Amino acid sequence: MRLTRVSVLLLLLLLAGPAGAVDRVAITVLQTSDLHANLLPWDYARGAEGAWGLARVATRIREIRKTAPNVLLLDGGDTIQGAPTGWLEARRPAGGPHFVAAAMSALGYDAMAVGNHEFNFGMDVLRRAQRDSSFPWVSANTRNEADGSAAFPEYLVKELDGIRVGVLGLTTPNIPGWEPLANRPGLKWEDPVATAGRLVPLLRGRERCDVVVVLLHGGLEIDLATGEPNGTAHENRAAALARDVPGVDLILMGHTHRRLPLTRVHGVPVIQPGRWGEALARVDLVVERSGGKSTIVEANGTLLPSDASVAIDPEVAAIARAPHERALSYLGEALATASGPFPGGRARLEDTALLDLVNETQLEVTGADLSLTSLLPFRFDGWEAGPVTVRQVYALYPYENQLVVLEVDGARLRSILEHAASYYGTVDWRDGRLVITPRAGMTPYNFDVLQGASYRVDPTAPVGSRVRELRFKGRDVTDGDLFSLAVNSYRAQGSGGYTALKGAKLLRSYNDEVRELLVERLRKAGTIQPRTDRNWFLAPETAWAPVPPPVAVPAVPAGTR
Structure with a gap:
C-alpha cells in the first residue's frame, strides 16, 4: 500500500x-x-x-x-x-x-x-x-x-x-x-x-x-x-x-x-x-x-x-x-470649365477665388448674411484652367460636412475671426518682407475665412487683437449686431477651437453635404471664372515659410481628423 x-x-x-x-x-x-x-x-x-x-x-x-x-x-x-x-x-x-x-x-x-x-x-x-x-x-x-x-x-x-x-x-x-x-x-x-x-x-x-x-x-x-x-x-x-x-x-x-x-x-x-x-x-x-x-x-x-x-x-x-x-466613374465626371487657374497655395495668406467659390456656394444655397469656410487639405495647389472634375472637388473638400446656418452677434463674429487669426505664429522681417510661420499645434484646416463682410488682419499684433476694420455692408460691426452665418456642421459644433460657435442659435440645416452642393453648382455653371473681392487681407506684405519637420517623430499636426 x-x-x-x-x-x-x-x-x-x-x-x-x-x-x-x-x-x-x-x-x-x-x-x-x-x-x-x-x-x-x-x-x-x-x-x-x-x-x-x-x-x-x-x-x-x-x-x-x-x-x-x-x-x-x-x-x-x-x-x-x-x-x-x-x-x-x-x-x-x-x-x-x-x-x-x-x-x-x-x-x-x-x-x-x-x-x-x-x-x-x-x-x-x-x-x-x-x-x-x-x-x-x-x-x-x-x-x-x-x-x-x-x-x-x-x-x-x-x-x-x-x-x-x-x-x-x-x-x-x-x-x-x-x-x-x-x-x-x-x-x-x-x-x-x-x-x-x-x-x-x-x-x-x-x-x-x-x-x-x-x-x-x-x-x-x-x-x-x-x-x-x-x-x-x-x-x-x-x-x-x-x-x-x-x-x-x-x-x-x-x-x-x-x-x-x-x-x-x-x-x-x-x-x-x-x-x-x-x-x-x-x-x-x-x-x-x-x-x-x-x-x-x-x-x-x-x-x-x-x-x-x-x-x-x-x-x-x-x-x-x-x-x-x-x-473612378464618379470622380471622372467633368462638371465645368475653369476660364483661368484657381490657385490654392496662398489661401491662408490672402483671399482666393477657390475659397470664395466655396463661400459663395454656401451663401447662394442658404441666403445667409455671411459664410465661413477653410482650405481643408493641408497643402493644395488649386485648380488649373480647363475642365473641373468631381475628383478636383473631392480633393478640395474631402469631408462629409453638411451645411447649417447659425445666428451670431458681432462679438461672436469677432471672436471667430480672432481665433482664425491666431493661426499665424512667429512673424519675422526678412529682406523687407514679413515672413510668417503657422502657430504650432493649430491644424491648417482650422484657419477659416469669412465672406460677406470685410476685415483686415494684422499678424504682428498680439493674439486676440489682430482683426481690424470689421465691416458689414460698409458699416462697422458692433457687438450687438446680429447676422446669419452659413458654416459646415463640423465647425458648428465648435470644433477646431471655435468655441464661439458652440451654443449659437441654429436657424436652419441642410441634408446635402457641402461637397455635393459644390458639385451641383459647377454642373449648372458651365464655365467658372476665378474671381475674388479681397474682402479680407493681411496688413503687411507676406511671404510663406513652411514649418520645419519635427525632429523626434515624423507626424502630422495633432488633432487630425
Missing part, C-alpha cells in the same frame, strides 16, 4: 513538471488604423498610385501568420469613411455586405475600435457595416444616454496558447464636438481614462486576463520630446491612460494619423501605424509563465510599410474592385 502511494505521488510530480519550471509563449499583435475605406493603393484625389492600402497590408498579415503561432489582428477605427469608395458605399442600396467589412472579415480581424468617422453617415450605415463584420466593434466608453449601458461591446478576451489576452476598446470622447446630433442619437462618451480605470481591473480579475491591450481610437496628448501637453487632451488620452491606469500592457493608438514606432510612455509600450494602411504595426510579446503567474518579459515592435515592394493581396483586391470602379 505504501509503495502504491509513493508511485502515485511520483506520477503527480512528473505531470506537474519540475519545481520552478518556466514556460514562455510568444504572442504577435498586429494593428491597422484609420483605413478610411482605402483598400487599394490608389490616391483618389490625384488619380495615381499610392503607398498604402489594406490589399498590401493583407499580404504582410498572411506572411506573418505563416511563421507566428499566436496572432491577434486588430484595427483602431475610422474604417468606413474617407475615400470616395466609402462615401458611395454609404449611398448604395441595401444588398451585399459593406466592402470594408467584407475585406476585414476575410482577413480574420479579431476586433476593431469604433472611430469618430464611423458616425459620419449616421447610425444606419454604421450598424449595417457592424453587422456585416465577423469581428466585434469595441468601444467601452460609448454609452447609451438613456440608461448608461454600453452601446458597443466593451472588450474582447481571446486565449492564445493558454494566455488570456483582453482587448479593451476605447473611442475619442470628443465626438459631440464634431458630429451633428442626428448622426449620434442617444449616445454619450465617457472619459476613456475613467472607463479603463473601471474595466482593466475587471479584465485582470473576473476575466483572468494575463495580458491587457488597450485598442484606442485616439493618440497622444503630449509632446514626446518635452512631455508637455500639446493641447489635444479633449480628444487624445493615450498618455493619461499609460500614466493613470495600472495593469495596461500595451496601447495601440489611432485617430491622429501619426506613424509612431514602438516607444514607451510612462513605462507602457505604445505604437501607431499611421493612416490608410500605409503601415502595419507589429508588436511581439513574450509572456513567461511560472508558478501560476504570467509576466510579459519582452515587448518589441516595428512598423512595416506598404510600399511598392509589397504585393497586392488578390482576395482583398477582388473585394475592392467594384467599389473602386464606381469611384
